[in-house]
Amino acid sequence: MSGYLVTILTQIAIQAIVVCGLNVIVGYAGQISLGHAAFMGIGAYSAALLSTRAGLSFWTALPLVLAICALCGLLLGLPSLKLKHDFLAITTIGINFIVQAVFLYVPFFGGAMGISGIPRVQFLGEPVRGVHFLYLCLACLGVVTVVSWLFTRVFAGLACFALREEEAAAASMGISPVRFKLLAFMLGTMFAGLGGSLYAHYMRFVSADDFSFPLSVSFLAMLVLGGMGSLLGPLVGALILGALPELFRPLAEFRILFYALILLLMIRFQPGGILGEASLVRRRLYPLLFGGAK
Amino acid sequence: MKLFIEQILNGLAMGSIYAIITLGLALVYGVMRILHVAHASVYTVGAYAGVYLFNATGSLTLAFLGAMLLCAVLGVLIERLVYFPLLKCPPYVPLIASIAVMLTIEEVCRLLAGPQILTFAARLPFPDLDLGGVHLSSTQVAVYVITAGILVFLWYLTTRTEVGLAMRATSQDMPIAGAQGINSHYIVSLTFVISSAIAAIGGILVGIYYNQVYPTMGAVPAYKTLALIVVGGMGSVPGAVIAALFLGLAETLLIGYLSVPFPRDALAFVAMILVLVWRSEGLLGSK
Amino acid sequence: MSGALLQVKNLSIHFGGLRAVDGVDFEINRGEIFGLLGPNGAGKTVTFNLISGVYKPSGGEVWFDGRRIDGLPPHAIAALGLGRTFQIVKPFPSLTVLDNVLVARGISRYPRAACLWTSWRSGRERREAMALLERVGLADLAWRKAGLLPLGNLRRLEIARALAVGRKLLLLDESFSGLRTEEIAKLEVLVRDIRAQGVTVLLIEHNMRVAMGLSDRIVVLDHGRKLAEGPPAAIQQDESVIEAYLGRKSGDQASPGGGAAHAS
Numbered sequence: 001m002s003g004y005l006v007t008i009l010t011q012i013a014i015q016a017i018v019v020c021g022l023n024v025i026v027g028y029a030g031q032i033s034l035g036h037a038a039f040m041g042i043g044a045y046s047a048a049l050l051s052t053r054a055g056l057s058f059w060t061a062l063p064l065v066l067a068i069c070a071l072c073g074l075l076l077g078l079p080s081l082k083l084k085h086d087f088l089a090i091t092t093i094g095i096n097f098i099v100q101a102v103f104l105y106v107p108f109f110g111g112a113m114g115i116s117g118i119p120r121v122q123f124l125g126e127p128v129r130g131v132h133f134l135y136l137c138l139a140c141l142g143v144v145t146v147v148s149w150l151f152t153r154v155f156a157g158l159a160c161f162a163l164r165e166e167e168a169a170a171a172s173m174g175i176s177p178v179r180f181k182l183l184a185f186m187l188g189t190m191f192a193g194l195g196g197s198l199y200a201h202y203m204r205f206v207s208a209d210d211f212s213f214p215l216s217v218s219f220l221a222m223l224v225l226g227g228m229g230s231l232l233g234p235l236v237g238a239l240i241l242g243a244l245p246e247l248f249r250p251l252a253e254f255r256i257l258f259y260a261l262i263l264l265l266m267i268r269f270q271p272g273g274i275l276g277e278a279s280l281v282r283r284r285l286y287p288l289l290f291g292g293a294k
Numbered sequence: 295m296k297l298f299i300e301q302i303l304n305g306l307a308m309g310s311i312y313a314i315i316t317l318g319l320a321l322v323y324g325v326m327r328i329l330h331v332a333h334a335s336v337y338t339v340g341a342y343a344g345v346y347l348f349n350a351t352g353s354l355t356l357a358f359l360g361a362m363l364l365c366a367v368l369g370v371l372i373e374r375l376v377y378f379p380l381l382k383c384p385p386y387v388p389l390i391a392s393i394a395v396m397l398t399i400e401e402v403c404r405l406l407a408g409p410q411i412l413t414f415a416a417r418l419p420f421p422d423l424d425l426g427g428v429h430l431s432s433t434q435v436a437v438y439v440i441t442a443g444i445l446v447f448l449w450y451l452t453t454r455t456e457v458g459l460a461m462r463a464t465s466q467d468m469p470i471a472g473a474q475g476i477n478s479h480y481i482v483s484l485t486f487v488i489s490s491a492i493a494a495i496g497g498i499l500v501g502i503y504y505n506q507v508y509p510t511m512g513a514v515p516a517y518k519t520l521a522l523i524v525v526g527g528m529g530s531v532p533g534a535v536i537a538a539l540f541l542g543l544a545e546t547l548l549i550g551y552l553s554v555p556f557p558r559d560a561l562a563f564v565a566m567i568l569v570l571v572w573r574s575e576g577l578l579g580s581k
Numbered sequence: 582m583s584g585a586l587l588q589v590k591n592l593s594i595h596f597g598g599l600r601a602v603d604g605v606d607f608e609i610n611r612g613e614i615f616g617l618l619g620p621n622g623a624g625k626t627v628t629f630n631l632i633s634g635v636y637k638p639s640g641g642e643v644w645f646d647g648r649r650i651d652g653l654p655p656h657a658i659a660a661l662g663l664g665r666t667f668q669i670v671k672p673f674p675s676l677t678v679l680d681n682v683l684v685a686r687g688i689s690r691y692p693r694a695a696c697l698w699t700s701w702r703s704g705r706e707r708r709e710a711m712a713l714l715e716r717v718g719l720a721d722l723a724w725r726k727a728g729l730l731p732l733g734n735l736r737r738l739e740i741a742r743a744l745a746v747g748r749k750l751l752l753l754d755e756s757f758s759g760l761r762t763e764e765i766a767k768l769e770v771l772v773r774d775i776r777a778q779g780v781t782v783l784l785i786e787h788n789m790r791v792a793m794g795l796s797d798r799i800v801v802l803d804h805g806r807k808l809a810e811g812p813p814a815a816i817q818q819d820e821s822v823i824e825a826y827l828g829r830k831s832g833d834q835a836s837p838g839g840g841a842a843h844a845s
Contacts, residue, residue, distance in 0.1 A: 032386050079570075085385050086329060086528060087570065090520045094563030097517070101560035155687040155696035162684045165673035171655040172633060172665050173746050174688040213517065217393055224390055257405065260397035267394060268376060271387045 006131050008246055010202060013137035014195050016238035019222045020144045021191030026220070027229035028157060029184035030164025031080050032089045035096035036219045039076075039189040041211030043069050043196025045103060048115040048206050058121040058201050062194075069193030070186040077185035081178055096213045103208035114207025121201045137198055141235070144191050149231055151187065160184050221263050227273030236274055299428050301546055307434045309542020310441035311503065314496035316519040316526070316534040317448070318489030324465035324529035325478075325485045327385075328377055329520060331392040333493055334512030335399035336372075340365045340494030341501040341511060342403055345414045354416055361494040368399075369490025370483050378479070396516060404509035411508040414501035433503050440499065444492055448531065451488075461485060465529060514559060521566040541565065585644075586611045586750055586781050592631055592641035592651075593805075601627045603805040604641070609750075609798075614772065614782045616796030616813075618789075620826055623802040625785045626668055629752050632783075633665050634658040646749060660692050664747020666739035668754040668785070674728025678719055681727050681738055682710040685745035710745075716774075717741045718767060732759045737768075744775065751775060753784040757791050769795060793817065801825070 022036045046068045050061035079091050103109045110116075120127040121136065128136055151157040159180045162170035167177055200206050218241060226237025241259065248255045272279050315337055322330040343361035348354060372395055380388045418436035422429070452458035464481045501507040522541060526533025544565065545558050587609040594602045602624045609615045617625050630636045632643055634655035643651040650658050659665075664685075673681050683701050686709060690696040700706075714720045717737040722730065727738060736756050743751055753772070757765055765788070772795055776782055786792040792799070793813040801808040801816060803825040809816055816822055 026386070034389075083570070086323075086327070087524060089329065089386070089389060090524050091567065091570070093517055094521060094560075094566055097557075097560045097563050098567075101557040105557060153700050153702050155690045155699050155701050158680075158684055158687060158701045159691055159696065161676065162673055165675060166671045168635070168655075169667065169671035169673065169742075170684070171635075172659055172667075173685045173742065174656050174659040174691045175684075176654070176656040176691065180691075217390075220386075220390060221394075224386075253405065254401075257398065257401040260394050260401060264376070264391060264394035264398060267387055267391045268380065271380070271383050 003130070006134050008243065010134045010137055012238050012242035013134065013141050014198050014202065015219070015222065015242055016235050017137070017141050017144050017198070018192045018195035019219050019226075019234035019238050020141075020148055021188040021195070022219050022223050023188075023228065023230075023234045024148065024151065024160075024184050024191065025188035026223060027233070028152070028164065029160040029181055031181060031184065032085055033076075033092045033188070034089055034213075034216050034220060035076075035092035035094075035099070036188075036192055037211045037213070037215035038096045038099035039069055039072060039192035040196040040199065040215075041099060041103065041206075041208070042072050042189075043193025044200040044206045044211070045109055045115065045196075046193070047197035047200040048118050049109075051118055051201070052115060057119075058197065062197060065193050065197045066190045069189045069196075073185040073187075073189030074182055076189065077182040080181055080185065093213060093216075096211075096216050100208050100212055103211070110207075112207070114205060114210075116205040118200050118204045118206070120204070133202060137202075140194060140198060144194065145231065145235070147187075152231070156180065156183060224271070224273055225263070225266050227275030227279065230273070230275040233273055233275045240274075296427055302543065303428065303430060303434065305543035305546030306539060307437045307503070307542070308546055309539035310437050311496060311500055312515070312519065312522060312542055313535045313538035314441055314444060314492060314499065315515050316522045316538045317444075317531050318493045318496075319519050320523050320526065320529055320531045320534040321485050321489045323523060324531070325461065325482050326373075326377065326381075327529075328388045329392060330372075330377075330489075331389070331516050331520065332372055332395040332399065333489065334516035334519065335396040335403075336365050336369055336490050337493040337497040337500075337515065338403055338509065338512040339368055339399060340490075340497030341414070341507045342407055342412075342497075343494065344498035345412055345501055345507045348414070348416050354418065357416070358495065358498060361498055362491040365490040365494035365497075366487040369486040369493075373483055373486040378482075396512065400509050400512065407509065409509060411506050412501075413505050414498075414507055415505065416502050418502060433499075437499055437503065440495060444495065445535065448488075452531075457481075457484065518559065518562040521562040525566050525569045585609065586646055587632070587783070588642075588644040589628070589632065590642045590644070592628070592643065593639050594627060594631060594636055595639045600805050602631060602638075602802075605800075605802065605805070605807050607800045607807065607810060609781060609783055611781055612776065612779065613797045614776050614784065614795050616792045616799040617783060617785045617802065618792055618799055618816075619802035619808070622804070624805040625802055626754055627805075628802070629665065629754055629783075629785060632658075633663060633752060656691070659688060659746050662747060662749035663752065664743035664745070664750070665752035666736070666743045666754050666756050668758070670732065670735040670739055672727035672730070672735055672738055674726065676727055677724050678714065678727050678730070678738060679707070679710055679723040682713050682741050682745060683707075685742040686710055686713075688746045713741045713744055716744070717771060733761065733764050736760065740768075740771070744780075747780060750781045750783065753782060753786075755785055755787060757786055757788050765791060 018036065018040050022033060025031050025033045043065050046065045047058070047061055050056045050064060051058065076095060080088050083091060104112060120129060121133065122128065159170065159175045162173070162175055163177055163180055171177060222237030222241045223234055225240060226233030226235065244259060244262070245255050248258055270276065270279050315334065319330055319333050322328060322333065340361040343364045344357040347360045348357040376391050376395055377388055380391060418432050420432045420435040420439060422432050423435055452462055460481050464478045500511070522537045523534050526537035541562055545561055548561070549558050585608040589605055589607050592602055592605045593600065605628060617628060619625050627636065631638050634650070634653050634657065638651050641651070642649055645661060645663060648661065650661065673684060683706060686706055687696065687701060690699055711720060711723060714723055717740050719734060719737050719741060722734060730738065736759070740753070740756055757768060760768065769791060772782060784795070796813055798812055799816045800810045801822050808825055809819045809822050
């Protein structure tokens with residue numbers, strides 16, 4: 001496998017992990033989050049600091065990174081309990097800007113210089129690089145996907161679906177909106193944190209600009225494109241929107257335009273996403289693959 | 295002291311410009327409950343149209359009129375082709391669509407006009423003022439006068455005309471307004487026409503004020519103005535204006551004058567969060 | 582009062598200046614079918630919302646099974662065994678009918694950590710949920726998306742869900758509205774059946790025949806206050822009740838403003 005392909009796939013895998021987290025928050029629990037990149041950033045900076053300042057390895061730091069992100073997810077979840085949709089959308093945008101500002105201006109986070117010199121992930125004494133790192137990312141993606149799948153099968157996941165559909169009715173069935181929304185936020189931000197940690201050890205350098213609002217938008221775009229609330233939607237979305245800039249490399253000038261147009265056409269005509277309920281793919285392709293409707 | 299007053303006037307000028315852009319957003323949210331992020335790209339198109347027309351004809355009047363016309367058409371197209379069909383979808387759909395529209399328009403501007411910063415060396419037909427040693431440029435005077443003019447126009451429109459009454463009714467309750475015989479789709483489109491034309495004015499003013507026109511000039515206002523309409527109370531035009539003026543003052547005084555080390559762009563959101571914590575419907579919003 | 586399952590004591594709520602419910606008192610005994618009646622705008626659904634925790638009272642108390650529940654959030658009250666339907670039906674539209682009931686089946690799990698690892702897709706859960714659907718006659722629509730159902734079926738779905746939750750008390754808010762005659766008859770049988778199984782029922786109903794026929798006792802509200810209380814026969818003769826219902830002529834659509842959007 002060429003080095004170029006490995007690089008692209010690694011980036012796509014990391015992004016897919018983050019988008020899986022967004023899927024839990026937006027797809028499963030029906031909350032809006034336009035600041036998801038901030039949580040990837042929190043995970044990345046946590047991993048960076050823990051490895052460069054505290055000397056922890058990727059593995060030992062991981063539980064801490066996840067805990068920090070879960071805590072931040074809890075804090076983010078709190079406004080979502082009080083704010084209606086539009087307010088929440090704007091607040092999450094604001095969170096992105098504010099977190100980025102903190103990384104940029106608080107000297108502890110390295111300021112404009114960011115944090116560099118992040119060591120590679122070590123496994124059995126050997127640094128993990130190249131295609132092996134890709135395998136690591138894919139393994140993490142697998143774990144995240146399995147956890148998402150399990151979540152949809154337990155009552156906690158069902159509670160989130162119910163909240164998404166009709167909060168008052170869900171409450172009348174014993175589902176505490178507070179508890180389950182916060183749960184969804186925590187799970188979603190933990191996944192983002194995992195992606196961030198992998199990112200930090202991959203790029204070996206993090207700076208505030210890496211986690212800006214446009215990145216949050218592209219995460220949401222990947223989720224929407226792939227199909228919000230579907231299990232494999234995040235993967236499909238990350239794959240397509242991650243591969244697109246590369247495919248259009250020859251037409252570099254028009255890349256962003258195509259990206260924007262695809263997003264626009266997709267959201268305008270198939271808001272459910274590629275793997276969404278009413279999508280063309282599902283209606284035409286699934287019967288061919290799986291034969292007959294239920 | 296003189297410096298302080300000049301900074302205040304600068305802040306108010308900035309705030310007025312924010313107000314012009316924000317109130318278009320507030321108007322649209324009022325009638326359609328959509329976060330029209332793409333409004334900022336309409337404003338960018340206005341700036342480009344203005345600078346091209348001015349450079350081609352030398353006439354500022356033509357520049358303003360042409361830009362307003364172009365933006366009005368653009369605004370209605372966005373509404374009819376993108377937002378209206380998506381009305382029944384969950385709210386994140388039109389929001390993402392709006393962001394996609396904004397990116398598309400920005401990129402088209404970049405591809406057509408080039409990524410470089412264009413200058414807009416026009417002089418607005420207002421005098422430079424010197425008030426007791428405090429210096430106001432003609433552009434600043436223009437900003438104050440034009441903003442005031444727009445506010446008066448909107449006030450007159452919404453309180454003294456039938457159309458304005460229809461707009462207010464539609465923003466309160468679209469189905470009931472429809473039952474009263476108001477063609478709400480027409481009103482919505484009209485609202486887009488008005489806000490887009492105002493955005494064009496804003497774009498040209500900014501282009502002249504900073505002497506810069508470039509494709510991504512809408513990016514920062516796009517998100518700040520969102521915070522501003524929240525602070526002002528979603529859909530409340532007076533609230534948006536007050537919030538905008540305050541932000542202009544705060545940014546100029548805190549960061550320009552007092553040199554508080556805080557990123558300007560985040561200030562709007564911090565203010566927004568503080569206001570939301572205090573009053574969850576915004577300053578002048580209603581529950 | 583060992584027989585009383587639900588006690589409403591001097592219950593009040595104000596919305597702005599409007600007293601939607603004003604000093605209402607009544608008790609429901611175990612095993613009763615209790616009717617809450619009154620003209621439009623009397624405060625019936627508001628009372629339901631106060632009992633089920635959707636609203637917090639401005640004054641008074643609500644006691645359920647020996648515990649004080651006013652001020653508790655809806656999910657906590659539901660966990661005590663109080664189920665309810667909504668006057669404006671609230672299905673989970675993109676979930677199937679069966680899944681809608683399965684959500685309600687989780688009532689005992691949601692308060693505990695077990696909800697993180699207990700599957701709702703097990704055969705046993707499905708069977709229990711299907712049993713509930715069978716009771717309301719929706720079993721053959723189990724796989725249909727709830728959002729596609731007509732009103733009559735949605736009302737039955739509301740009841741199936743509420744049954745899963747309300748092992749002690751069931752609040753039925755206009756569950757007979759918009760149903761055809763044969764559906765009404767079936768539902769009456771179901772309500773009696775529910776009572777026979779030991780569940781107490783509190784119902785709001787506009788259909789007088791149904792209300793009088795089903796209820797053991799009735800409370801009539803008007804303008805947020807209790808007008809009369811007693812068995813159906815007594816209520817039918819009560820002067821003030823007759824006047825409240827028939828004495829209305831023009832435009833008595835006085836529904837409580839502010840938060841209560843339903844005219845009940």
